[in-house]
Amino acid sequence: MRIPDIAAGAKVLALGHYQPAHVVTNDDLAKTMDTNDEWIQSRVGIKERRVAKDESVEDMATIAGGKALAASGLSPDDVDLVIVATCTLETQIPNAAAVVAHRLGIKSPGAFDVNAACAGFCYALATASAAVRGGAARNVLVIGAEKLSQWVDWTDRSTAVIFADGAGAAVVGPSETPGIGPVVWGSAGDKSEAIEVKDRDSFLHQEGQTVFRWATTALHPVALEACARAGVDPSELAAFVPHQANLRIVEAIARKLGADKAVVARDIVHAGNTSAASIPLALSRMVERGEVSSGGLALVLGFGAGLTYAGQVIEIP
C-alpha cells in the first residue's frame, strides 16, 4: 500500500458570491407584520436583506461557485471535490453538490453536502483543507448556499426579520505554507431544540434568548482557541468574519476577542442572516470592496443550529 504525495498545506485560492436581486427592506416587512425599522435595527442590526424569488439553493450555489472558480484561474477539470454547506434545500434528494458540479462542468468529482447549519461553511472548509493535505483531493470547491426564505413563516417577526438568501464560495487548493489553520469545532446537542424545523410541514423556530445567551457567552473562547491553535495572536488578525447571526452577537464576540486591528464583518446590515452562506458571502464582499488585503489573516467563526460551531484562521486570498 502507498499513499499519494501530500501537500504541506492548503489555502483558500479565491472567493466568489451571489445575492438575489430582490431587496426586502424593514419598511417592506412592516407592511405585513407588527414591526418597524427601529424595532428590527435595534434588535438584530439588519436594514435590508435579499430574498430569492426564482433562484433555488442550487442556482445560487452554482453562480457563487462559478465566480470563485473563475477567480482562482483553475479550470473545472482541476477540481476533484465539491462540498456544499446548506440546510435549506427544497428537497433532501439528491444533494446539491453533484448538481452544482455538473452545472459548472466539473466532471465526476467527489460531491457531498454538509449540514451544520450556520456553522456549515467552516465545517466544509475544514474538511476541504484536510482532503487537500491528506491527498484525497487536489482542489476543492467549497460553497455555502441557503434559501432560508422558504423555511420562514413570513408572519413571524421573531424569524422573518432575520433570515435571508444568498451564496458564497471558496476554492481550496494545495499550498507550500499553511493557509488554513486548525479548526476548532464542536456542538451542544442539549440545545438542539433552540433552532429547529420540527417536521416537513413546519417553519423554522428559534428560541432567541437561548441562542443569544449561548452565542454571547460560549463562542469567544472558541474564537480565541482557533487563534491559539494557529499560533496567531488576535492582535495579528486583519479581519474577523463571524457568522452573521445578529449584529449584537457579532459585536459582543468581537469585543471579547479583542482583535483591535481586525476589520469586523458587519455584512448582516445589508445581507441579513444567510446561515452557511454568510461567512463566504461577507468575506468575498469585503475583499471585493478592498476592505481587506490579500495575505492578511482572517478568523472565521460559524455557529448555529445543532447547536454547532466551528472556527479557524485563514489567509485571505
Add this chain to the structure above:
Amino acid sequence: MAATEQEILEGLGKIINEITGIPASEVTPEKSFVDDLDIDSLSMVEIAVAAQDEFGVEIPDDQLKNLKTVKDVLTFIQG
C-alpha cells in the same frame, strides 16, 4: 453575608446602565423592564448574564421570562 436588597438594587442599576445606557437612578423596584424601561428581550439576557457574574445567582431563560419588574429580579436573586 448576603447582599441587602438595597445593595442588589444598586448593583442591578449599574449593570442596566452599562448594558442599556438607562440612568441607574431610574432603576427602581416598581419599574417594569418592558413597559417602563423599554428593555428588549436580548438585553434582558445580557442583564441576566451580568447579574449572574455579579451576584452568583443563575437566572435561566425559562425563569427570565417571568421576571417582569425590577422587584421580581431582586426577589429572585435574594432566593
